[in-house]
Amino acid sequence: MRLIQNMSTIAEFATAECASNRTIKIAVIGAGGVGKTALVVRFLTRRFIGDYERNAGNLYSREVQVDGGEQVAIQVQDTPGVDMTGNGLSLPDHVTCSIQWADAVVLVYSVTDRSSFDLISQLHQLVSRAGGANLPPVILLANKADLLHMRQVDSQQGPVLASALGCSFYEVSASEDYSQVHGAFHRLCCLMAKQQPAVAPTTGVPEKKGRSPLIPRPKSPNMQDLKRRFKQALSAKVRTVTSV
Numbered sequence: 499m500r501l502i503q504n505m506s507t508i509a510e511f512a513t514a515e516c517a518s519n520r521t522i523k524i525a526v527i528g529a530g531g532v533g534k535t536a537l538v539v540r541f542l543t544r545r546f547i548g549d550y551e552r553n554a555g556n557l558y559s560r561e562v563q564v565d566g567g568e569q570v571a572i573q574v575q576d577t578p579g580v581d582m583t584g585n586g587l588s589l590p591d592h593v594t595c596s597i598q599w600a601d602a603v604v605l606v607y608s609v610t611d612r613s614s615f616d617l618i619s620q621l622h623q624l625v626s627r628a629g630g631a632n633l634p635p636v637i638l639l640a641n642k643a644d645l646l647h648m649r650q651v652d653s654q655q656g657p658v659l660a661s662a663l664g665c666s667f668y669e670v671s672a673s674e675d676y677s678q679v680h681g682a683f684h685r686l687c688c689l690m691a692k693q694q695p696a697v698a699p700t701t702g703v704p705e706k707k708g709r710s711p712l713i714p715r716p717k718s719p720n721m722q723d724l725k726r727r728f729k730q731a732l733s734a735k736v737r738t739v740t741s742v
C-alpha cells in the first residue's frame with residue numbers, strides 16, 4: 499500500500515503540468531552505465547531506484563522554482579550511453595540531436611569507470627561544435643562517489659578537467675545523496691533562467707532569441723515510460739521481498 503502511494507506521488511511530482519511561459523531544455527550525456535537515468539530520476543523525484551533498463555532516450559518535464567521564486571518549466575533529456583569502439587566514438591543519432599536541441603548540457607562520468615572519464619573531453623568537443631559561437635552552458639558531474647572501493651578516477655581529476663573545459667564540476671552520488679544531485683541541476687536551472695528571456699506578457703513572444711526552435715526535438719516526453727519504470731522497479735522489489 500505504501501509503495502502504491504509513493505508511486506502515485508512520484509508520478510504526480512514528475513508529470514506536474516508546466517504553467518510556466520518558458521522552458522529550459524537540458525540534455526544529460528555520458529557513457530553507458532554511468533548513472534544518467536539514476537541522476538535524472540533522483541533530481542526529478544528525489545528517489546533512487548537502482549534498476550533501470552538500458553536507456554533508449556527519454557524526455558522528462560516538470561516545473562522548478564528558481565532564485566527569486568519564479569517557476570520555470572524544464573525538460574530533461576536522458577540520452578542513450580555513448581561508448582568508445584575500436585573506430586572511435588559510437589554516438590547514437592539521438593545524442594547528436596539532443597546536443598543540438600539543448601539549452602544546457604550535463605556531462606556525466608562515473609568515478610568507477612575510467613573510460614567514461616576519458617570520453618568527456620570528446621563529448622565536450624561535440625557540444626562545442628554543435629553550439630558554434632553559441633556554446634550552451636555545460637556542467638560536469640562525477641557520479642557514484644559512494645563507491646569508494648571501486649574508484650578509478652581521483653577526486654582531483656574531475657575539477658582539473660572541468661576547469662580546462664570551462665565548466666562547473668560536481669562530484670555526486672545518485673544513490674546516497676539527493677541534495678548534491680539536486681544542487682547541481684538546480685544551480686544549472688537558475689543559471690539558465692537568468693540567461694533565458696522571459697516571454698513578453700503582452701506579445702507572447704520571447705524578448706530575445708534563444709536556440710533555434712527548428713532543430714528537431716529528440717524523442718517525445720514519455721511520462722508513461724517513467725511510470726512503467728517505477729512499476730517495474732517496485733514489482734521487482736516486491737518479488738524480492740516475497741521470495742525471501
Ligand SMILES: Nc1nc2c(ncn2[C@@H]2O[C@H](COP(=O)(O)OP(=O)(O)OP(=O)(O)O)[C@@H](O)[C@H]2O)c(=O)[nH]1
Pocket residue numbers: 529530531532533534535536537547548549550551552553554577578579580641642643644645670671672673674
Ligand atoms: N552505487 C551507485 N550506483 C549507481 C549510482 N548511480 C547509478 N548507479 C547504478 O549504476 C547502474 C547504471 O545506472 P543508469 O542510471 O541506468 O545508468 P545510465 O547512464 O542511464 O546507463 P545507460 O542507460 O546504459 O546509458 C544502475 O545499476 C544504477 O543503480 C550511484 O550514485 N551509486
